Amino acid sequence: MPETTPTGLTGLAFGGDYNPEQWPESVWREDMALMREAGVTMVSVGIFSWALLEPSPGTHDFGWLDRVMDLLHENGIRADLGTPTVAPPAWFYRAHPDALPVTAEGVRYAFGSRGAICHSNTAYREASAAITEQLARRYAEHPALAMWHVHNEYGVPVSACYCDSCATHFRVWLRAAYGSVEAVNEAWGTAFWGQRYGSIEEIEPPRVTPTVGNPAQALDYRRFADATLRENFVRERDILHRLAPGTPVTTNFMTALSQCDSLDYWAWGREVDLVTNDHYLITDGRRTHVNLAMAADLTRSVAGGAPWLLLEHSTSGVNWQPRNPAKAPGQMARNSLAHVARGSEGALFFQWRQSRSGAEKFHSAMLPHAGTDSRVWSEVVELGASVSELASLKSTRTVADVAMLWDWHSWWAQSLQWRPSEDHDARERADTFYEALYDRHLTVDFAHPEADLSAYPLVVVPALYLATEAAALNLKEYVAQGGTLLVSYFSGIVDEHDAVHPGPCPGALRDVLGLTVEEFSPLLDGRSVRITGPDGAELTGDVWTEFVVPRGAETVWTYADGLAAGRPAVTRHRIGDGTAWYVSTRLTARDLDTLVAGACADAGVTERPELPRDVEVVTRRGDTGTFVFAINHTESEAKVPLDAHGTELLTGERAAGRLAVPAGAVRVVRLDG
Structure with missing residues (x-):
């Protein structure tokens, strides 16, 4: 069996994508010396190098990569070696123009970017398998090889x-x-x-039609596209397993970026030896560290709770957003160690040396255009030393408090056309519910709707439009056996084929929630409603309301105005030994906090009122001990309570009772015992 962590690493991984082919060889030895200075332990190489490795069909040039691999080994740096199948050469497309993908509108893309691939194309499949086999035969026994990196960001x-x-x-x-x-x-x-087919041969992909096409066909096509990409990964993986047994094989995911939701990572997580992820801050004015935490929690969950690896993030600004601000001083380390807190076995970046040419020349790097006399370089060196100090937490696991359901198939179905309101965004609900849990200082595991939930006192369901009968039964049994469930509106509506469940909504979930919904009543743009609680408190909802009819559930909050005035807005249903809450309107994270507090009380989830907002406390635990991360995203020093004595690993200081965390800093305490 292959390893599930990079081979040859005794501590955590630190480094980034290394593209020496962009530079003259005279630069390479300088790179090696600077990597040692920065504490680099592993780099990713060869990811976009197919045109150099196979400059013409069947003609290979591995000499330059041999020299790079040898240099890495000489300098004690491990290699995450890529198969370059994300970027076939120009000669390949000249011979096989049909390998370029076609849009739903019938437009064929041109060569000149990356990832322009029809994954069903036979010539591409054969060529990618061939170059992968060549690499495996040449480098399987190379002493620098730590793991294989198939393709890139499928x-x-x-x-x-x-x-x-x-x-x-x-x-x-x-x-x-x-x-x-x-x-x-x-x-x-x-x-x-009148869409009935007489044979499967009559079926085409869901190309552009005069009006909305068949949503079930569109949903299945997303499943097919995901499965096709995964077939190609598995083909390359199996070649590498056969020719380089014992070396782990991975590909880099992008789990929580809403722009990259085309893959079912629950299925992909079962195919890789080590789950790895790329994460970049979306700097749109929101609290970027919340999405970072969400991405790390989701990646760890895709890994089944096992340690995973952050394979790419940025040292500072990126280049592909409308506005690309630099990271503040200290933010790079804070971002990196926040991923480590939530299960990553290190922190790697895109990329090592900032490119002079090409589309990403303004994307930050470990070694920037400004060189070693720069803030970024100084922070990289400091971070490398910090990552080295954390070697003892390798293979420990992050401890979660609660769970949130997440299903890519439901996201795909929800994103199809002609839904009750275009203002309802299922992913926005997931982000908002996660933020509410984050602000209560709860560490979240994500789970598939059909997964075993018995370990969690509270399970949150922010938007589960598509819910199978198996998922519905799973949630009902979870509550009946003592669990607490918190469900948001427009959940449980359709089955796996996007067909509405028989009977009143919320279909698959009406029994566990103890209610029916007579009618959806989305709000017009800019409109809102007031909902009132039993103590006279008031919250504000927007985007969505429903005509809820309790069928065993009790009304907790009521619509005070709007078409649903006087009807239940929030309900609570006792079933068996547990409780199921339902929220039928859209609330902000701050307003959701009131309801999350009630659900936490039902679940017996421990409160942490003494922790300031935007101060994370996350625990990793394993054979080497218990490690408490305190991450301060604020501009003031924070005092974090500790239940035990310990040693702070980044400063060497002893900690007891309360831990002082400077503004913008991270502290990691290894508890005694």
């Missing part, structure tokens, strides 16, 4: 192709999934609008 920027090759492949996928055209017609509800 699904970015093209997650689906709509060409004729994909149409043929889609029909193969449908036969395997359904067995017959009759089963497809039934699942897709093709009796509507």
Whole structure:
């Protein structure tokens, strides 16, 4: 069996993408010396180098990569070696122009970027397998090799192709999934609008139509596209497993970026030896550290709670957003160690040396254009030393307090056209519910709706539009056995084929919630409603209301105005030994806090009122001890209570009772015992 962590690393990984092919060889030895100065332990190499490794069909040049790998080994730096299949060479596309993907509008993309691939194309599949085999045979025994890095950020920027090759492949996928055209017609509800098919051969990809097409077909096509990318990963992975047994194989995910939601990472997480993730701050005015925590928690959950690895993030600004501010002093370390707190076995960046040419020349790097006489470089060196000091927490696991359900298939279904309100954004609800939990200083595990939830006193369901019968039964059993559930509106509505569950909404969840919904009543733009509680308190909802009818649930909060005035807005249902809460309108994170407090009280979740807002306290635990991370995102010193004595690993100071965390700083305490 392959390892599940990079081989040859005794501590945490620190480094980044290394692209020596962009620089003359005279620079390489300087890179090695500076990497040692910065404490680099591993770099990713070869990810975009297919054109150099195979400059013409069947002709290979590995000499430059041999020299790079040898230099890394000589300098004690491990290699995360990429298969370069995200960027086929120009000669490949000249010979196989049909390997370029086609949009739903029928436009074929051109060569000149990255990831422009039809993953159903036979020539691409054969060529990518061939270059992967060449690399495996050459470097399987190289002493610098720590792990394999297949492709790069699957699904970015093209997650689906709509060409004729994909149409043929889609029909193969449908036969395997359904067995017959009759089963497809039934699942897709093709009796509507006369869409019935006489044979699977008549089925095409969901290309552009005059008005909205079949939503079930569009949903299945997203599943097919995801499965097709995964097939290609598995093909490369199996070659590497066969030729380089014992070396872990991964590919870099992008789990919590809403712009990169085309993959079902629950399924992908089962195929990699080590879950790795890329995360970049979306600097749109929101609290970026909250999304960072969410991404780290989600990545750890995709890994099944096991340690994972942050394979890319930025030292400072990026280059692809409308506005790309620099990170504040200390923010790079704070971001990096926040990922480590939530389970990462290190922190790597894109990239080592900032590029002079190409599309990403303004993307920050460990070694910036400003050189070693720069703030970024000084912080990189300091962070490298800090990561080295944390070697003892390797293989420990992050301790979670509560769980949140997350299902990419539900996101895909929810994003289809013609829903009751375009203002309802399922991902926004997930972000907001997570923020409410974060602000109560709760560490979150994410879970698939059909997963075992028995370990969690509280499970939050921010937006589960698509809920299978199995998921519904799972949630009902969870509550009946003593769990506490908090569910947001427009959940449980459709099955796995985007067909409305029989009977009143919320369909699959009406029994566990103890209510029905007669009608959705979305609000017009800019409108809001007041909801009042039993003590006269008042909250404000917007975007969405519903006509809720209790069927065993008690009313906790009531609509004070709007079309649903006098009807329940928030309910609570006792079932078995547990409780299920339902919120039928959109609340801000601050207003949600009131309801989260009630659900936490039902669940017996420990409160942490003494912790300031934007100060994270996260625990990792394992055979080497218990480690408490305190991360201060504020501009003032924070006092964090400690339940035991310990040693702060970054300063060497003893800590007892209360831990002082300077503004913008991180402290990591290894508890005694």
